[in-house]
Amino acid sequence: MASASVTVSPAPAVQYLLRVGDTALILGQRLGEWTGHAPVLEEDIALANMALDLVGQARALLTYAGSLEDQDLDEDQLAFLREERDFHNVTLVELPRGDFAATVLRNAMLATFFRLLWQRLRDSSDAEVAGIAEKAIKEARYHQQHACDWVVRLGQGTEESRRRMVAAIDQLWRYSAELFSDDAVDEQAAASGLGPRWSELRPQWETEMNTVLQHAGLEAPAPGKFLSAGKRGQHSEHMGYILAEMQYLQRTYPGGEW
């Protein structure tokens, strides 16, 4: 039956690309939830536009990842017919969208990460990946500018906006450790030239994020021991719900189109 779940190749290159693609996809899905709900119209449009860019980047990566290792899976099958354990997004993106402060902070953390990652992927030994990165880096930079300006505005805004930014940092910052925790997938990607070990992005990410927080009058918490593992398929309790919503239509009406 067409709605049966699909599984993906365990090949490290496929896993590496899905980590990037799924992180963009699930963040895009989360940002899409703001459509019609953002505090002001301009931000409603901004969040929807950023979601669109992220889903577009995810489409390119999923399409390509699904063609590797003789898999013959298309972007729709990968997005709508995989089960939770086969998604490789970092946990940070699957957390509920929270309030506007949490949304802005998460966007700043991820757009900064993505800009640094795309920058390295432009030199990928894989021409297709380099091509996707060439386009995506321009978008990530625009997202980073927008989100980081907002972190400063809210940090320096009212007592209420500052309180919310502090709460967002308390809640989300610990999930950044996962972005930089390497494993065999990173090693393989670094060895083949597909892409960098994500840990290599950490120093620059910290420099840029600390600059933003400093301007905002905010502070990053000291590193702790907490380490999420979404990119290895071990997700939080929120992942099932987001997939249920995202996959509902294709699971219920297999192959449905509009």
Added chain:
Amino acid sequence: MVTATQERVRRAWDVLDTVLDPEVPALSLRDLGIVRDVIDHGAELEIVLTPTYSGCPATEVIERSVLDALQAEGLAPARATLRRAPAWTTDWISDEGRRKLREYGIAPPGPVMPDEGVPIRLFRRESAIACPHCGSLHTEKLSAFGSTACKALYRCLSCREPFEHFKPI
């Protein structure tokens, strides 16, 4: 001497000059600079397109309208392929395209600064955007994003008209 291939390719480019961008119908695909190549394979024509934004929802519509337009002019069979690198940039919008944008009420993009790898500057001052209606540089940004991913919203403080700005990327 003009070969049959050269003639077919020239006609295809003429057709592409008549296909309008669905989101910015002031511009043809050729003005926008997203048609990178037209290749005659003998049995069929290949139209090489490059996407403007990763998530541009118009991409599929554009492919279809290209193929439809070629078919209407008797240039079928043809197929459209996507080329991602080098990435599309607003620098590829033709002078003719910029003129059309201004007439349509959209401020055209300035030159692109190659700054992808440079850290952002918070609350960076942007160069003034001229109002496409009255030419005044006394304008302000209302929204970093607009009705489509490629545009931002502005208003003119001289003639008081709102307008869109095609962002340089």
